[in-house]
Amino acid sequence: MRENSLAIRKFSDLANPTRFLALAARVLPWLAVLTVLFFAVGLWLSFTTEGDYQQGETVRIMYVHVPAAWLSMMCYTVMAISALGTLVWRHPLADVSAKAAAPIGASFTFLALVTGSLWGKPMWGTWWVWDARLTSVFVLFLMYLGLMALNRAMEDPARSARVSAVLVLVGFVNIPIIKFSVEWWNTLHQPASVMRLDGPTIDPEFLWPLMVMAIAFTLLFFSLHIAAMRNEIWRRRVTSLRRQAARNAGRESLVP
Amino acid sequence: MSHAAYVLSSYAVAVATVVGLVLWVVGDGRARQRELKALEAAGIRRRSAEATGGEST
Amino acid sequence: MIALFFRDLKLSVRAGGGAMIGVLFFMTIVAVIPFGVGPDLNLLARIGPAILWIGALLASLLGLDRLFQAEREDGSLDLLLMQETPLLLTVFVKCAAHWAATGLPLVVASPFLGLFMNMDEVAIGATVVTLLAGTPAITFIGAVGAAVAVALPRGGLLVSILVLPLAVPVLIFGVSAVYAAIQDPAPFLPPFMILMAITLFFAVIGPVAAAAALRHSAD
Amino acid sequence: MIALFFRDLKLSVRAGGGAMIGVLFFMTIVAVIPFGVGPDLNLLARIGPAILWIGALLASLLGLDRLFQAEREDGSLDLLLMQETPLLLTVFVKCAAHWAATGLPLVVASPFLGLFMNMDEVAIGATVVTLLAGTPAITFIGAVGAAVAVALPRGGLLVSILVLPLAVPVLIFGVSAVYAAIQDPAPFLPPFMILMAITLFFAVIGPVAAAAALRHSAD
Amino acid sequence: MRLLVEGLSARRGEELIFNDISFALAAGEALLVTGPNGSGKSTLLRVLAGLLAAESGSLLLVDAPAGFEHPRELSHYLGHRNAMKRELTVEENLSFWQRFLGDSPGGSGIDLAAAAEAVGLAGISHLPFGYLSAGQQRRMAMAKLLVAYRPIWILDEPTAALDAGADRLFSGLVADHLARGGIVIAATHQPLGIGRAQTLQMTGFVH
Amino acid sequence: MRLLVEGLSARRGEELIFNDISFALAAGEALLVTGPNGSGKSTLLRVLAGLLAAESGSLLLVDAPAGFEHPRELSHYLGHRNAMKRELTVEENLSFWQRFLGDSPGGSGIDLAAAAEAVGLAGISHLPFGYLSAGQQRRMAMAKLLVAYRPIWILDEPTAALDAGADRLFSGLVADHLARGGIVIAATHQPLGIGRAQTLQMTGFVH
Ligand code: HEM
Ligand SMILES: Nc1ncnc2c1ncn2[C@@H]1O[C@H](COP(=O)(O)OP(=O)(O)OP(=O)(O)O)[C@@H](O)[C@H]1O
Ligand SMILES: Nc1ncnc2c1ncn2[C@@H]1O[C@H](COP(=O)(O)OP(=O)(O)OP(=O)(O)O)[C@@H](O)[C@H]1O
């Protein structure tokens, strides 16, 4: 009787991830194909459109820099929602999602930082300044790495999940700071020109490649995220299977 | 450095990062699947998997 | 509780050399910075408060990671967790002992180091007062990091990483209170009050969070 | 011996340490500094080398004290002491592993952090070279302290009095070599040679002293 | 006072370690937990001491002093590690725990010298704890049970490292505690020499 | 190979712990060191293992392989602590010791899987050591004795925390080692189930 209830409990726990795996297997190929398509078009557009009269060739950096910067923030938002899922709804996949997103977000943030620096050298004459926007993005990068380190350091996922969820939520204050830093403090950095309430103010010449690249990056993020979540689920299964094997193997010799 | 160099290096960094990320995710997945296969070959299966008649993947 | 306070104090004096290493490290930092900025006394005096604050922040990191780890390794943590005295209070007292053993000596040493940095009396006084008000906050924040990392065998660096970002507001308001005291137009009180508020805030939140983390870490 | 090296490396990577954490810690420190001294690029460039060196010192100190203590607490130290391989070599390998896990990543990361501190190419190059030459010395000095700490159950104080004063010359010659490289009149080589000499000296003396201390620590 | 345990189960990581453990102990009764290595004895004791959360089941105190809901607040726990600091002297260690733990209602601890005497180690309490032999350390950890009163003792392999004389001495301490209406729960591989005691044989959770 | 011990004495701090201990062990012989807590068993073993300096007396190896002067270089020492890292897996721990210790001349260690099998814990060597129960940890520490060959085993209370089955298993291991010409010196409070063995009763130094 009790044995039975245990099995059902376990089953309902795992049902969700199992369904997720099936879904992922169905969706991933399509996502991958779409991503590649959008990247092809986006790259073609970004190298064929005209340069800016002010910034010259360097404006092409924008097509990488801006999507990467957006994605770095969006990825953290996804993590924050997952953290809520862990803490409030205790959804079994939420923790997996947060954990899988961290390295991806760190990569996008890294890209935003590097391309921004590479843009800053010709435009501002320096690789780096400690203004609000740049500093807050740097802090975002540190937070991603810190969360990754914490996740790695704690062996037991059940235990690390809640701690890192709390940290993710605390760190979320940084996102509005990044977004609005250009308006709250005067900085060297460009104010928003695409994502604003009164519509984009940017020349459509640049808007098209930017948009296509942004979509491509977003698709890339989702494909990677789903794949990484799948890996994480598999990883947990391997661990629990190994323990189970261990206990059964140990038991035969234990029972006198 | 000329401006083109800045543009090219940022694209190069972008490509390198993205390719690295994709390779890591794919490689990680392969490794995990190998481990699962090995465990399965050793005759260890999840209890719930048995109950539901196996995995879909 | 008083027993816990004195035991921890005794331990850090006897075993860790906590007080000394913090002060020595502090002195090392203050000794090295002048090499960077050169013998320009004015500049030294100007950045002095900031350097002292950064030094104090970094010095408090030393030894912080062992706050709960040492208790866990010899099994004391189990007993601390079991008592009806709220864990909160236990953590608070441990923080207080840690601060008394490492933070307080830093505060006491800071006037002398201020002299080395060619700071004037007002600046020194303001630094001492802000350090006195601000360093407890660093300890309380650190306790959270230490509690999160209690299960990690060598949490040292990880604890610092968790702690430093949270300690940034303390640093900002501490330093700006000192500068406000030196430069005439800016008033000293507002940033100082904020500093006090931050300390009080973390004195409450820190032990709560650390206690929660410890409860979950038991295995 | 190679086994020991890799075990220690693995341990520090596994146990919430490791290359990434060291770099992350370093980046966190660098990110905290502008909050203290303000975002003045010139000033940052001037104190940059000193900050990087202090960060390296701090990163090496955190966790170094546990180098032998952790081995002692779980009984491994006994086995290390019993082998016919000279203890000297064992200590040296443990130091090397510690340096590879915490010192080396810092050296590798320092150019990027130099960019954040607005340092120019020469300063960055000089910092990397001096860190590469100097950080091993800190590890070797720290090993002596760690060994003495194991030997004296109640001798914590002695460790700090021992380690930091010995590390200060390393820090000073390292930093002044960097400044010599930047500022024209002063030549780079003399302080750098001294730094190298210090490192070589401690690479020999450190393990010898640590091994001697460990032999006497057995109880 | 009675301790009622109903349908307790606990897990470590993903694995269920034991399932559906029930027992009831009245004042003056002892429970011996036995079973092979890795069968979950220590885990059970840690759940009883409130150090691990139970997966399901309930722990109940009947007729307990007012204000105590969980047995952990009325328990001594002696685990594999002794919870004493090597750097402090035995006396400092014991007096710290005496003052920190305080007495539970219904009894009072004995003073340090008497406790050291009771574990057969009078006169060495000025030594640093780290200077004692393994068995002496274990005995001193037992003295900790005496300096502050707790009705329930939860003991994990208390007699490991003890010599035969100390074994007897220890069964005397336990018998005294039971006679004064205490409750003892001990995990052990060796007979503890406690007269009448319930036993609980752990088998581990069989899948 | 023979181990000759003549008139050994040792002190801890100021105190003489034991005085004038002599014995001789030939290949295939075992010595059981018994005595009450604090009588100096562990101290004696640490002196034999070269971890403490003897106050006076001599330790001699006769017919030992060339180049080994002190028994410590030919000995395994299993103390109260297991010398394994909680963070590493059992396998990593064992393989580290295997490679670090190497084999003494005259024999060779068995491989990791076989050693884990020999202590009855095959199949859990990929778990972090810290996840094991106290008895499982102790068993794995014994597996360490098997993965690298040493003719002399110095064991300090090897069977503390072991269940009855493991006790039997351990006496089997010791008997095997003796049969292959090894030497075993063990301090213990419980009978170890080793057939013929010399015993040495420590009394502590009486002033
Ligand atoms: C390392 C340095 C830099 C970082 C960390 C950084 C970060 C960011 C971030 C986070 C955004 C997204 C803002 C939003 O969605 O509101 C952004 C957008 C943008 N950045 Fe940067 N940036 C850097 C350097 C630069 C430089 C040097 C330039 C050009 C001179 C630049 C031009 C832009 C532009 C044009 C946008 C799009 C703004 C919009 O249309 O909303 N950035 N950057
Ligand atoms: N590190 C130390 N420093 C000083 N004295 C010590 C130290 N360790 C042990 N002693 C003392 O040496 C004596 C013998 O200790 P030892 O550990 O050899 O006893 P033992 O026979 O192994 O006892 P047990 O059965 O309890 O393990 C004890 O009186 C103890 O107080
Ligand atoms: N910290 C931990 N994390 C994960 N699993 C653990 C942990 N501690 C113990 N286990 C597992 O839980 C099971 C039960 O362990 P427990 O310590 O309760 O056994 P025990 O009955 O006390 O054994 P022993 O007689 O060896 O002390 C073991 O299989 C062990 O591998």
Ligand SMILES: [Mg+2]
């Ligand atoms: Mg146990």
Ligand SMILES: [Mg+2]
């Ligand atoms: Mg002993």
